[in-house]
Amino acid sequence: MSETGLRERKRQRMYQAVSEVAIRLFLERGFDAVSVAEIAAAAEISKPTLFRYFPAKEDLVLHRIADHEGEAARVVAEGRAEGLAPLPALRRHFLDGLAADDPVTGLNDHPAVRAFYDLLYGTPSLVARLYGYLERSEEALAEVLGGGLDARLAAGQIIAVRRILAEENWRRIAAGEQVADVRADAVAAAERAFAVLGAGLPQLARSFEAQ
Template sequence: MSEQGLRARKKQQTRDTISDRATRLFLERGFDKVTIADVAAAADVAKMTVTNYFPRKEDLALDLGPVFVEQLAATVREREPGESALAALRRAYLAAAAEQSPVVGFSGPDFAKLIADSPALLGRLREFHEEREAALARALAAETAAEPGDITPRVAAAQLAGVHRVLFEETMRRTLAGESNDVIAAALTGYIGRAFDVLAPGLERYAVR
């Protein structure tokens, strides 16, 4: 491995360690009762190191935020030849539900409660949903060569991201209600089909590669 690769790996390891220690503290004490200094001490790093990796305290708990924000746009950019944005996103969500991916809300009851009990984390999660919709709109505009004044990509993104948000919140609701991931995944598979079917009349031929 090159020196640059080793540095990147070390940085990722440091980031993961900080995030893991922070999550443990948040689960033990509650998000609002843990300080950046507490996280730094638990991870055996300086406070500045914590904030260099995670400028906002909320991102210590929601460390998959960057992946979450780019998820839909990446799926659209990587869709198969002949596949629409709608079809690609449906396929990807079904796969994520089958894998019980934390990116689509399979976080476990303790973590779901941590988020639900913290207005700060709920607020940051709302921001991630908004950022994800904006990223999807940009990807759709690029993939369809839309004119700058064309609102179609934004309208499509609002509908597609909206379905993802509803499904994510349903997963969280069921998790907080005590349902197992297997039960939630089974129910979600049916919901995904119904949700994307609602959008099909308007979007099944949109952004076909």
């Protein structure tokens, strides 16, 4: 591996390690009760170093889901390589996520996952920061859809649908329902939502009815 590759791996390990330290402290004591200085001390780095990796305190939490930021765009690009239209590709990916209990779909009741999402959705500043993450997801998806206003409008609808589906699943899980009791409704809701998207965005769903 090249020196550049080794540096990048080391950098990614640092991101991961510091984020996990911060999340552990937040879960133990609450987001607002933990200072950046305490996180830096626990991670054995200086505050300036921490801020080089994480410009905002909220980014320490959102790093855990950062790899999902460009997920919709990646799914569309990979689907295109298979000859699959954007909406069928995204529909298949979301349904696969539900089948696998992927936490990003909201359909996961593991205690550690529940604790993380309770932290995320229960902290106003994290919710506010999450909207920046969603905006970047929209931008990446719009670009792969071809750019321009039509692509931006479509991307906004798609990202909103994925978010609302996941939030509804998570709302029920957080209320105490079991994954097994939510799954069928989650799948049916996803099917309905992507059917509506397909009807409204036919240019992105040419092969939707065949899926």
